Amino acid sequence: GQQVMQIPQYQHVQEGEDFTTYCNSSTTLSNIQWYKQRPGGHPVFLIQLVKSGEVKKQKRLTFQFGEAKKNSSLHITATQTTDVGTYFCLSGNTGKLIFGQGTTLQVKP
C-alpha cells in the first residue's frame, strides 16, 4: 500500500536557524497537506499542495511539492520558539489517509 516516509524524526535548532522536513512517497500523490501539532495539542491544518512543482509561502514557512508529485518539503526560515511542535504531511485519495511519521522540532532560545 501507499507509504509516506518523513524525515528527520527529530530536529533541534538554535533560534534563528532554518529547519526543513521532507516527505517522500513511493507512488504519485494526488495532493499533499501539511499539519502542525503543538505539544499537548491536536494537529492543525497548515496548507495543501496540489500541482506538480507547486511552491506556497506563509510568512517564514515555504512549502514545495515535487515535480513528480512524489515528495514534498516544509522549510522554516529563521525559526522562533513559537515554531516548536511536530509537523506532519498527509496524503490520501477518496478515503484512506496516510500521515508521515512526523518531524518534531525543538527550538533553543
Place this chain on the structure above:
Amino acid sequence: EAQVTQNPRYLITVTGKKLTVTCSQNMNHEYMSWYRQDPGLGLRQIYYSMNVEVTDKGDVPEGYKVSRKEKRNFPLILESPSPNQTSLYFCASSLRSGGVDTQYFGPGTRLTVL
C-alpha cells in the same frame, strides 16, 4: 463554534472492559475518521467513514469497531481493550472525502489500558 469534540479526554481502564470513545462534529461534515498516535509512529488511521452508514478500515483496524448512524457522530468502540491499545486517539472530520479537504481534529483522548 465549529468544532470536533471527543469524550472522555482521559481514560484509564483495565484489560477486557468494553469502552466507547465518542466523537461529534457540528460542521455537517461528510467524512470522519479515527487515528491513534504513538511515539515514533505518527498518526495511523484506524477507521474512516465517507458518510452515514458507510465505514471502512484504515491501516490499523484490529481490535476496534465504529458506527456512523448519524452524520455528526462517529464513536470508536473497543470491545475488549488490551494494553497495546494504550495510546492517544484523535477523531477528525472534513467536508468531503478525506484526501481533498482540510481535516479538523478533536482535542484527543488519552487511553491507558492496564
